[in-house]
Amino acid sequence: VKIGVLGTGVVGTTIAAKLRELGHDVLIGSRSAGEDAVPFADAAAHGEVVFNCTGGMVSLEALGLAGAENLSGKVLVDVSNPLDFSKGRPPTLSVCNDDSVGEQIQRTFPDVHVVKTLNTVTAAVMVQPGLVPGRHTIFVCGNDTGAKAQAGELLQGFGWPADAILDLGDITAARGMEMYLTLWLRLYGATGTAVLNVEVRPGR
Numbered sequence: 001v002k003i004g005v006l007g008t009g010v011v012g013t014t015i016a017a018k019l020r021e022l023g024h025d026v027l028i029g030s031r032s033a034g035e036d037a038v039p040f041a042d043a044a045a046h047g048e049v050v051f052n053c054t055g056g057m058v059s060l061e062a063l064g065l066a067g068a069e070n071l072s073g074k075v076l077v078d079v080s081n082p083l084d085f086s087k088g089r090p091p092t093l094s095v096c097n098d099d100s101v102g103e104q105i106q107r108t109f110p111d112v113h114v115v116k117t118l119n120t121v122t123a124a125v126m127v128q129p130g131l132v133p134g135r136h137t138i139f140v141c142g143n144d145t146g147a148k149a150q151a152g153e154l155l156q157g158f159g160w161p162a163d164a165i166l167d168l169g170d171i172t173a174a175r176g177m178e179m180y181l182t183l184w185l186r187l188y189g190a191t192g193t194a195v196l197n198v199e200v201r202p203g204r
């Protein structure tokens with residue numbers, strides 16, 4: 001599959017490397033072309049599926065550079081978190097409670113099929129869930145069932161078992177998925193490792 005990965009940070013490079021290993025045709029997007037990156041617009045135009053791996057506070061800016069016309073009708077897998085480090089650590093969330101980056105993107109690009117996923121685990125775990133022992137859960141949400149199914153196939157390619165993928169419903173579920181980061185940061189502090197995840201185990 002032709003895939004555009006927007007973002008040159010640890011997440012973008014990790015996801016792009018894994019997708020290439022799986023045989024996908026990947027272009028990495030950046031604000032400026034570099035050794036292994038093309039402009040956001042070129043990466044978005046290339047992708048049948050596009051990953052947003054840019055900072056949550058700048059995602060709308062990055063996607064604006066990618067261009068609505070290059071994203072139109074496509075599945076956009078959004079892994080961003082709205083972490084605001086401007087007041088130091090721990091970061092606050094630049095959007096929360098009754099809105100989320102996932103929804104901001106969906107509102108700004110109404111004919112894009114936004115699927116929020118992978119934002120609740122560290123980059124290495126995104127593409128190698130086996131780093132965390134045992135069963136554990138990855139969340140997805142979005143308004144389009146077909147888009148979520150397509151994202152789910154990519155997740156399974158990354159190594160997530162089908163029954164580990166928990167569909168939380170429409171894109172408004174991105175609020176909880178993004179606000180979970182405040183808990184994730186505490187889990188990181190308490191365990192001393194970013195290689196961690198939670199399992200949702202429904203009772204009867």
Ligand SMILES: NC(=O)c1ccc[n+]([C@@H]2O[C@H](COP(=O)([O-])OP(=O)(O)OC[C@H]3O[C@@H](n4cnc5c(N)ncnc54)[C@H](OP(=O)(O)O)[C@@H]3O)[C@@H](O)[C@H]2O)c1
Pocket residue numbers: 006007008009010011012029030031032052053054055056058061062079080081082083118119120121122123124
């Ligand atoms: N780190 C993790 O393990 C992890 C885990 C889960 C979720 N996330 C989320 O995944 C996303 C990516 O994280 P990251 O640590 O890999 O990278 P990052 O440093 O948050 O983002 C890097 C990307 O953002 C772009 N960018 C920065 N400022 C911009 C601006 N003003 N306008 C447009 N684009 C701009 C950069 O463009 P250039 O290429 O031009 O520099 C770069 O491609 C974030 O939202 C993060 O919260 C991270």
